[in-house]
Amino acid sequence: MACAVSILLRELADELALVDVMEDKLKGEMMDLQHGSLFLKTPKIVADKVDVLTYVTWKLSGLPKHRVIGSGTNLDSARFRFLMAEKLGIHPSSFNGWILGEHGDTSVPVWSGANVAGVNLQTLNPDIGTDSDSENWMETHKMVVDSAYEVIKLKGYTNWAIGLSVADLTESLMRNMNRIHPVSTMVQGMYGISDEVYLSVPCVLNNGGVASVVNVTLTEEEVAQLQNSAETLWDIQKDLQDL
Incomplete structure (x- = not known):
């Protein structure tokens, strides 16, 4: 609602x-x-x-894949930008960073692309997001994953942030804005993923749906994490093949 x-x-x-x-x-x-x-x-x-789920909707609707999307990690990325920006002492709109993959525990923070005004954080701190990171930025991603559970624990459910996130996506679609959002789309054939799964990657959205997918340059470790995210979803989806 x-x-x-x-x-x-x-x-x-x-x-x-x-x-x-x-x-x-x-x-x-x-x-x-x-x-x-x-x-x-x-x-x-x-x-x-x-x-129904995004995958099931696509299968049952008969619509082309670019016309069926899920809200994916649009909200996860918003949480990430908020928490990262808060730690940096800047406004969330001035921090650029993405959470890709699954909306959930296996989501992938793209540390290699995190930047402020074009200044890449990984260049300043090569260990960012790793266990050996003295600044412990990995904790920020953990907070992103745990934040929904925390809100649910405190008030019983989450609603306002996801509502605002979905309205943001809707605006890009309805107003033909060609803005880029990390939303759930069919990623078969991308990043070495061979299964028919929906995962979040940066997509250009307009009134036709997903106009194009931005081919983000990821590190080998980030690609491996994205593939792990795909495998997690495929384990759930593989039983739905008769749709």
Whole structure:
């Protein structure tokens, strides 16, 4: 619902459709938003039932792969930029860094590309993100992975950050902005990944979906971590091959 409210407040669509398996709650949320429609600029708010993963959606929809994306590590990267920038004493928008791969425990921080105003942090600290890093930057990535669990432990769920993240992605799509986001897309054939898996890599998003994928230069270790991320997902997805 935070996704829905964030999209509504950004005035991105003429019609908003809510989808969930909990039919009563879904209808209640739809009605609640409809009652506030006088204060919104989205004239039509509707709801219906489904519960699927990005991969399953792609398989069942028959849509081309560039038209089906997941929010992926867009939020992970936002958390990473926030935490890194906080440690550096700058605004998150002034720190450039990516979390790629799986949205979860096997996500990959791209230390080789982390920079401030073009100044590469790995050049300043060759051990950044490793066990031998005296500045312990690896702890920042651990905080990214653990942060969702921490919020869930404290308030029971996460909602506002992912809502704002999804609205940000929606804006790039609806307004044809050609902005780059780390979102979940079909990565078969990239970085030595042979399986049909969806993982997050930097993608140019516009009103056609994924316009192109940015071929990020990764270290051998980062490629290995990305492949490990793919294997983790494939272990889950391989049982869905009959779709």
